[in-house]
Amino acid sequence: MPFLHGAQPSGSSADRPSSALLPATSRRDFLGASAAAALSQRLQGAASRPNILFAISDDQSFAHTGASGDSVVRTPVFDRIAAEGVRFAHAFCSSPSCTPSRGAILTGQDCYRLEEGVNLWSSLPAKFATYPDLLEAAGYHVGYTRKGWAPGSVEAGGRSRNPAGPRYANFRAFHESVPDGTPFCFWFGSQDPHRAYQKGSGLESGLRLDDVRVPEFLPDVPEVRSDILDYYFEIARFDRELGEILSLLEEHDQLANTIVIVTSDNGMPFPRAKADLYDYGSRVPLAVRWPERIPAGRVASDFVSLVDVAPTILEAAGLAPLPEMTGRSILDLLTSEDEGRIDSSRDHVILARERHAPWRAGRVGYPMRAIRTDQFLYIRNLEPDRWPAGDPPIFGEVDPSPTKDAMRALEAAPGSERYFHAAFSKRPAEELYDMSLGSSQMSNVSGEAAHAETQRSLASRLDQRLLATADPRALGHPPTWESDPHYGRLTAEQRR
Ligand SMILES: [Ca+2]
Known part of the structure; x- marks a missing residue:
């Protein structure tokens, strides 16, 4: 139009x-x-x-x-x-x-x-x-x-x-x-x-x-x-x-x-x-x-x-x-x-995320903070026990699409299952990607000895920025709004 x-x-x-x-x-x-x-x-x-x-x-x-x-x-x-x-x-x-x-x-x-x-x-x-x-x-x-x-x-x-x-x-x-x-x-x-x-x-x-x-x-x-x-x-x-x-x-x-x-x-x-x-x-x-x-x-x-x-x-x-x-x-x-x-x-x-679509039990979000520099992306997943894309089997924080369907079909396909897991499986508390090793951000090098100093430094910079900008989570004031209010229509499943 x-x-x-x-x-x-x-x-x-x-x-x-x-x-x-x-x-x-x-x-x-x-x-x-x-x-x-x-x-x-x-x-x-x-x-x-x-x-x-x-x-x-x-x-x-x-x-x-x-x-x-x-x-x-x-x-x-x-x-x-x-x-x-x-x-x-x-x-x-x-x-x-x-x-x-x-x-x-x-x-x-x-x-x-x-x-x-x-x-x-x-x-x-x-x-x-x-x-x-x-x-x-x-x-x-x-x-x-x-x-x-x-x-x-x-x-x-x-x-x-x-x-x-x-x-x-x-x-x-x-x-x-x-x-x-x-x-x-x-x-x-x-x-x-x-x-x-x-x-x-x-x-x-x-x-x-x-x-x-x-x-x-x-x-x-x-x-x-x-x-x-x-x-x-x-x-x-x-x-x-x-x-x-x-x-x-x-x-x-x-x-x-x-x-x-x-x-x-x-x-x-x-x-x-x-x-x-x-x-x-x-x-x-x-x-x-x-x-x-x-x-x-x-x-x-x-x-x-x-x-x-x-x-x-x-x-x-x-x-x-x-x-x-x-x-x-x-x-x-x-x-x-x-x-x-x-x-x-x-x-x-500095990047951040809290609740996208409410597709987890209790409608909680998936809090993340990150810092991106020329060479690195350092992500902190604050609740790594939760599912990043929403609870299975819906993984509702990812919009329905032919691509999502294609990746589900590859969940158990040898050699291609990595696509599914990278998008939908649980993630560690920290992720670190070194763009000098490739731009795909698919190989997490967090915890590797060769990157230990870099990881410490990025974590410290992230903390400093979050404190300086009064991020309630960094200040130790967990949010009261994590699940509600939500002003959109909720399915019966989402009201759990
Ligand atoms: Ca948008």
Whole structure:
């Protein structure tokens, strides 16, 4: 369905609170009146502020864009943004699960700081300010379409609207509502390439099985290749729709002063990817274009987290990030003339996960923390007695798919059983992967004497970062929200 022309089944006006009331109400939610007044005062006389377009796909891994070297998936718009701006080769989400990843993006805080907001199908308590609210208080016109902060209960968080802003049917409707002379901030949240897929859609679109590069943690069988093509089909649709938005901005001569940020909330919805801390679950595409400030055609190898998005947007709009934001603005990287590792201190990211889909007895999660550096991924599994993909035989934290079925069929197949076990079997308390031995992250070297010093050092760095950012688990305050609340529908089996 074309994105600009009424893709949403219902119009935006009924979903949108009164524009006259909304800014004042939302301001009271997170800013004192004096702080808001000081903000407005500081912005008077500010130079022309950029528009902000944040485009986020749903479940796309870092490797699956043309710009990052995939010759099969069709992403000309992402590739254009990378060519005319900067692409980040080491971008990671805070947590490889929709709700906590989006909460971290919107608040600029590591997901584990967001209380129950760290879980899928939770709420995002109103005390956690989001960048759209802050920009609105500073005079921006804000909005989103389709998937904003989700899934979860907006109301249970004490909010009157989605943390991503007021909802619009599409970008055109939003664009028409922007008052003359007012900068805007828009969130385009595609539901692509989230499952379910139309089986065979990739093949039917002209993509070829033979061309697929199957990641090493998945079995190379035709069912998996076809499933990947269906995933590619939806990535291409996201890309096309983003292109329609850029065309509209070009028609209005607004593209030069719009910061376009394109990324995804987490990695591909395949076993050992989405909901896991390995690269294909947590490493995402990221490209930013802003011709007025960003030198074009660069690739940065700095480690950045999507937690850095909110402080970056605020700084670009002339606002200071909030003290509680644990992300760091990347505006300096964006506006630099350099490539490669621009800021030597950006040599790692922190990753975390709590409860994804509730498919364990008691609906408990699978808490994990990790640190990823250039050479290593160190993962700590805090409850290794639990099943990482959910209890057998469903393994429900992994989305149903032809690939999951194919891996189940290989559970006892000599030589291929490793795929099943890597995705679904229990894991040790610590995992360590050395990327100099290969990028598949399938050979755990944790506990090996040759890596003992590295492992100790990474564990210490992880602890320091978690303590410095007040991770409740690191502080010895186990969460009270591990099982509940859960605002999604639960099956009888999940209510156990
Ligand atoms: Ca997602």
